[in-house]
Amino acid sequence: MTARRIVLLGPPGSGKGTQAVRLAAWLGVPHISTGDLLRNEVQNRTELGLQAQSFMDRGELVPDQLVAEMIRQRIKGATGFVLDGFPRNIKQAEILETVTTVERALHFQLNREEIIRRLSARRVCPQCGAVYNLISSPPQHNSLCDKCKIALVQRSDDTPEVIQRRIDVQYAREIRPILEFYRKRNVLREIDAQGDIESVYRAAQQALE
Ligand code: AMP
Numbered sequence: 001m002t003a004r005r006i007v008l009l010g011p012p013g014s015g016k017g018t019q020a021v022r023l024a025a026w027l028g029v030p031h032i033s034t035g036d037l038l039r040n041e042v043q044n045r046t047e048l049g050l051q052a053q054s055f056m057d058r059g060e061l062v063p064d065q066l067v068a069e070m071i072r073q074r075i076k077g078a079t080g081f082v083l084d085g086f087p088r089n090i091k092q093a094e095i096l097e098t099v100t101t102v103e104r105a106l107h108f109q110l111n112r113e114e115i116i117r118r119l120s121a122r123r124v125c126p127q128c129g130a131v132y133n134l135i136s137s138p139p140q141h142n143s144l145c146d147k148c149k150i151a152l153v154q155r156s157d158d159t160p161e162v163i164q165r166r167i168d169v170q171y172a173r174e175i176r177p178i179l180e181f182y183r184k185r186n187v188l189r190e191i192d193a194q195g196d197i198e199s200v201y202r203a204a205q206q207a208l209e
Pocket of ligand 1: 055092
């Protein structure tokens with residue numbers, strides 16, 4: 001049986017978000033990205049958004065209790081989901097386990113040089129949120145969203161300095177115990193994220209069988 005309660009783990013820029021969209025459509029389950037949810041809160045200037053923004057701008061994790069409640073609401077009662085960007089530390093993995101049972105955790109592996117190269121080339125549509133990469137999946141017309149035809153922008157946390165912090169402060173420090181947590185439950189699968197979008201997608205699909 002194909003797993004339907006899935007978490008995607010991996011450094012920023014490893015293609016988690018891109019693969020999450022495709023896997024969720026394939027499985028017919030919601031794609032839940034805590035980064036997207038938080039950016040939405042920031043944009044709408046909600047209480048949560050105002051609290052989260054400074055952490056995001058610095059490339060640090062937003063405090064667990066703020067993110068946990070947001071995710072709990074989304075997950076409660078869901079029979080399937082592709083979680084992208086959660087859990088980001090062991091505490092969050094434990095919180096998640098109190099709400100649901102994860103069937104598969106896919107870990108997208110990518111080296112540091114490639115992470116920085118990819119994130120520096122990432123552009124997003126400020127209107128519809130579509131994600132492009134100037135190197136691997138550029139828009140059809142010079143820096144305009146294919147759908148909305150408005151100018152693409154760079155995420156404010158995709159600058160070299162903040163990228164370094166996101167890798168070092170968030171990812172490198174937190175990932176090991178999370179991998180251990182899911183390995184012990186026998187749901188962890190490693191994915192080589194170096195390849196192109198199609199081959200990584202096929203590897204991810206296989207890992208869910
Ligand atoms: P992302 O779009 O997944 O790269 O997330 C963008 C930013 O949102 C991160 O750098 C964090 O500041 C924040 N964020 C996203 N997910 C989480 C999470 N699970 N826990 C804490 N902060 C998060």
